[in-house]
Structure formats: structure tokens, C-alpha cells
Amino acid sequence: PPLCCFLTHYGTGRYYRTIEGFIVLIEKEWISYGHMMCKRLGHVPTLKKQPERAPIFPQFIDCVFQLMNHLRNAFEFNEYFLLELMHNLYSCKYGTFLFDSEYERRHYDAQHTTVSYWTHVLESKSKFTNPNFRSDMRSFAQVKGFSLTLWENYYLHWKHHHTGEAFQELTHQASLGWYSV
Numbered sequence: 001p002p003l004c005c006f007l008t009h010y011g012t013g014r015y016y017r018t019i020e021g022f023i024v025l026i027e028k029e030w031i032s033y034g035h036m037m038c039k040r041l042g043h044v045p046t047l048k049k050q051p052e053r054a055p056i057f058p059q060f061i062d063c064v065f066q067l068m069n070h071l072r073n074a075f076e077f078n079e080y081f082l083l084e085l086m087h088n089l090y091s092c093k094y095g096t097f098l099f100d101s102e103y104e105r106r107h108y109d110a111q112h113t114t115v116s117y118w119t120h121v122l123e124s125k126s127k128f129t130n131p132n133f134r135s136d137m138r139s140f141a142q143v144k145g146f147s148l149t150l151w152e153n154y155y156l157h158w159k160h161h162h163t164g165e166a167f168q169e170l171t172h173q174a175s176l177g178w179y180s181v
Helices: 003-012 019-031 039-041 058-068 079-091 100-107 115-122 157-161 164-175
Strands: none
Touching: 003 115, 019 115, 039 058, 058 079, 079 115
16 A cells, blocks of 8 residues: 555544554554555565565655654654554564565464464553643644654664673674674
8 A cells, every 4th residue: 555545544534543443454454454554564484585675664654753753742652653663573573564465364273372462552652642642733734844754763772782892892893894884
């Protein structure tokens, strides 16, 4: 599904800017619609190249972050909610993002053999809630002067964990071509 369709939901519906609404949106338009989470996120390691691997869903989450960063009070959830979601897309800890279709979910009995990521979210809702949320914000249509920013807490999260000797070693390995920094 095109990203602009999801962003339209955000611009027109307050419900989708709540935690429950966001869960419904992802379940309805991504999971049930048949977005190939497993293939797109590269969960199945193979010896062959993975031509179907593509960060489409993470791009959507980044778009949500961009909107949230510009209109901080328009979302019930906070940045930590999005960071935790991005981390768990790749953790393979929850069944929510492990399958490519409803058929696979039923075939592997995901409802009974895996834990839903949303159970975790709803059980820990208070840590994902934006205390400044204003449910009366109606539309994004009047927003002007919107500019994109680098989502540093996601794309540069490693920078905060690598200090001192560990960072110097990583930088040295990057100079040898082992990693890019």
C-alpha cells in the first residue's frame, strides 16, 4: 500500500494518532493487507540475494516520526513508542512482524504460537504515551513550512552507545573498511 494513503489517514483522522488507532491502522493496512513483513525486513537469511528486501514499512514509521516531530502534541504516542517499534521490527521477538500474509499467520498458528507486539505495547502503554497529547487537533492540512529532519535517536543510536575505547576501536575498524561509521 502506498505511503501517502497512510499519511492521509493521519491528516484526516484523530483516531489513528492514538495508540489504539495506530495499532488498528498497522494491523488493517499493513499486516492484514498482506505487506510481506518477513521478506521486506529480511527475516529469513538465505545464501541468495534478497531482491524483495525493502524498508517500506520502516520508511512509513520515519514519515510518522517526521509528522510527530513537527506536530508534537498531535500524537498520543511518543518517540520512544516509534523507537521501540523500529527495534522490534528486526528483533524477531514478536510474531506480529514475522509473516508475509494472513495465510502464513494461520498456517503457522501465529495467534497461539507467538506473542503479539501489541500486547507488549498495551501492557506498557504509560511509557509510550505523550503527556502533551491534544486530541482536539483536527487536521494537518494547514501545516506550512514543513521540513524533514534526521531522526537521530534512531539512525544515530549507535553513536550514543559507543564512547571511549569502544568508539575508537569501531572507528579504527571502519578505517580498515570493516564497517562504515
